[in-house]
Amino acid sequence: MTLTRYKEGSFRELLSIALPLMLSSLSVMLMLFVDRLLLAHYSTAALNSAVNASTLGWALLFGWVALANITEVFVAQYHGAHQYERMGEPVWQMLWLALFSSLFFIPMAIWGSHWIYGSCPMERTYIGWMMMFGPTFTAFSALSGFFVGQGKTKLITLLAIFANILNAILDVCLIFGIQGLIPPMGILGAAIATSMGSLFQMSVLFYFFLKKENRESFGTHQYRFQPQAFWQCFKIGSPGAVFALVEILGWAAFYHMMTRVSDIHITVAGICQSLFMLLLFFAEGVSKAATAICGNLIGAKRTWFIPNVVKSGVLIHLLFFLVITVAFIFFHQVLIDQFLPNATPEFIASIEKALMYSLWATLVYVFLEGIRWLLSGVLTAAGDTTFLLIAGSLTVWIFLVAPVYFFVVKLHASVEIAVYFWIIFSLGAISIYYWRYTSGAWKSKSIITESTTQLS
Numbered sequence: 001m002t003l004t005r006y007k008e009g010s011f012r013e014l015l016s017i018a019l020p021l022m023l024s025s026l027s028v029m030l031m032l033f034v035d036r037l038l039l040a041h042y043s044t045a046a047l048n049s050a051v052n053a054s055t056l057g058w059a060l061l062f063g064w065v066a067l068a069n070i071t072e073v074f075v076a077q078y079h080g081a082h083q084y085e086r087m088g089e090p091v092w093q094m095l096w097l098a099l100f101s102s103l104f105f106i107p108m109a110i111w112g113s114h115w116i117y118g119s120c121p122m123e124r125t126y127i128g129w130m131m132m133f134g135p136t137f138t139a140f141s142a143l144s145g146f147f148v149g150q151g152k153t154k155l156i157t158l159l160a161i162f163a164n165i166l167n168a169i170l171d172v173c174l175i176f177g178i179q180g181l182i183p184p185m186g187i188l189g190a191a192i193a194t195s196m197g198s199l200f201q202m203s204v205l206f207y208f209f210l211k212k213e214n215r216e217s218f219g220t221h222q223y224r225f226q227p228q229a230f231w232q233c234f235k236i237g238s239p240g241a242v243f244a245l246v247e248i249l250g251w252a253a254f255y256h257m258m259t260r261v262s263d264i265h266i267t268v269a270g271i272c273q274s275l276f277m278l279l280l281f282f283a284e285g286v287s288k289a290a291t292a293i294c295g296n297l298i299g300a301k302r303t304w305f306i307p308n309v310v311k312s313g314v315l316i317h318l319l320f321f322l323v324i325t326v327a328f329i330f331f332h333q334v335l336i337d338q339f340l341p342n343a344t345p346e347f348i349a350s351i352e353k354a355l356m357y358s359l360w361a362t363l364v365y366v367f368l369e370g371i372r373w374l375l376s377g378v379l380t381a382a383g384d385t386t387f388l389l390i391a392g393s394l395t396v397w398i399f400l401v402a403p404v405y406f407f408v409v410k411l412h413a414s415v416e417i418a419v420y421f422w423i424i425f426s427l428g429a430i431s432i433y434y435w436r437y438t439s440g441a442w443k444s445k446s447i448i449t450e451s452t453t454q455l456s
Contacts, residue, residue, distance in 0.1 A: 008297065009308030014289055015316060020153030022285030023160040024144065031167045031197050033278040035190040036270075038175050040339050044267070046187045047339075048259075049122035051270040055255050056116065057130035059248035060108065061137055063241040064101050068094040068142040070237030073381055075149025076292050077447060080299025087146065088220035091209065093230040094142035094237075095223075098135045105134030122187045129191035136198045143205040146220075148292050155208060159201050167197040236447050239389035240380065246389075250396040257409050258418065265408070265415045268355050271339045272362045272419055276369075282320050283370040286313050287377035294381035303443055310378060310437070317370035324363055332359065358419040365419075368426035375433040384442040391432045400425040 006013035032054060039046040074090035109131035117123040147155060173182055174189025185192070208214070215221040255273070258265040290309050297305050328335075336355065340348055379388055404421050407413040436442065 007308075008302065009293065009305035009312065011312040011315060014286070014293060014309055014312040017148075017151050017153060017292060018285045018289035018316070020157040020285075021148060021288045022281050024153075024156040025284035025288075026160060026164075026281035029277050029279075029281045030164050031194045033274060034164075034168055034171055035194060036274050037338055038171050039187060039190055041341050042175055042184075042186050044340075044342055046122060046190075048266055048270060049120065049187055050126055050190065051266070051273060052255055052259065053117065053123040053126035054130070055248070055273075056252045057127045059245060059252050061105075061130060061134050062248055063245035064097070064104075064134060064138045065141040066244040067234070067237040067241035068097055068138045069145050070094070070233055070240065071142050071145030072149045072288065072291055073145075073236065073295050073383065073447065074233065075146055076295025076381065077299035079150050080296035080302075084217055085219045087149070087218040088209075088214070088222055089226070089229055090233050091142055091146045091220070092223050093226060093233050094145075095139055096225050096230065097234075098139035098142060101138050102135050105131045108134075125188050126191045129188075129195050133195040133198055136195070136202050140198060140202040140205060143202065143209050146209055146218075147205070148288055149295065151292055151296075155205070159204055163197045163201045166200055167193050170196055232447070236383050236385055239385035243385075243389040243392045246393040247396045250401045253401050254404060254418070257404060258415070261409060261412070261415075264351050264354065265418065267340075268351055268358050268415045269418065271336075271355065272358050274339065275335065275359060275362050276366060279324060279366045280369070283317070283366070283373040286316055286370060287373035290374055290377035291381045294378050298382055306378060310374065313374040314371060317367055317374070320370070321363070321367040324366065328359070328363060332356070335359075354415050357416045361416070361419045361423060365422040365426055368423060368430060372426055372430050372433060375430065375437055378437060379433065379442050382442040383447040384436070387436055387442075388433075391436070392429065395425060395429040395432065399428040 006016060036047055036050055039050050071090045071094050075087045078084065078087045109128045112131065113124045113128035117127065144156060147153065170193035171190060174185045174193055175187075177184035177189075209220050255266065255269060258269040290313055293309055294306050297303055297309075336348075336352075336359075376388060376392075379385075400421050403424070404418050407421075408415075408418045
């Protein structure tokens, strides 16, 4: 059973699977972007607090999300190998992981937020809500892997649309309040809106996961905790999870340094990060589609189609880069005005040049990260996650955090220099990932063969 009616690994196959996944990723990124956009209209202090708290919050959350999303790799390889009855098994093991994660997230929400941001009430509020709903994000990631691994992405698309509508409505109502009904909540309202959006998405996916046809065909009724199956998912998924934690901690360190240097540094870096997060949906969608297609090809032992996937992915990212470049040329002032609605003319004049250079650098970084995520998606499909852990962890600290500390914090370089190091980091990572891809070492890995042996 092929994923689509198009030629395996072709531009059209990759794009047909990637587009709905882009919308799914955009669902999360757009929630955060809308939060920040509305918070910018509420107050600059609330925006900067959300930038700091959400970066650290994702560092603590994203490792669990990445680990749970390993279901996509297992489902894709089982699907490609025609072992359909086992496709529900890894999903349930990662749903158990989501339940176990409560032991981490709930204490972090109650006590950890005070320990991390004791003297910063807005940051403390935002990260506290992120942590409380951490198990929800984790469960959603596990469930989405079940549908993505099969190439069934229409549900993901519709869900993304409705979740963002819900989030936008809640954002407006809770951040600014409704006179006589709801008091303005500011950053608390933004945190609640995003949390409710994630709960809605997880609940809908869980309902469809348990539908009769999935129980009968794909074993989604096999809910029991299976230590060996859980361990196999954990063994393959944990390197990616640890890498996600290490990388986002690196970014948290970056934004902490920007905060220490000056208000201009954190404001410009925060706006650039918000733009990047808005556009990241494209890279994540293509990466997940590449993982699904390559996982199926590996399971079916048809790896000679994988270079076609990589070529198609690079072409897709080139086209996207052209589109966002043209859009930025015509609408950059609209973007800047939206993020600085309350700033004085003097402050805007002081950062305008630095902000423009940094935003252009961000667009280049978006393209390069798309290539990096594409290669990462291919290697992940093969289960080559330990390599990604080692290579990715080293690059973010060697090519980004360390030089930014030396040049920007110690030598007081401008914020543009800090953003230029994003490009250097991405180029370094791409070079290492591409070397691994061309070496072919990942082709010798077969996670479902090992899993079948262990679980029989």
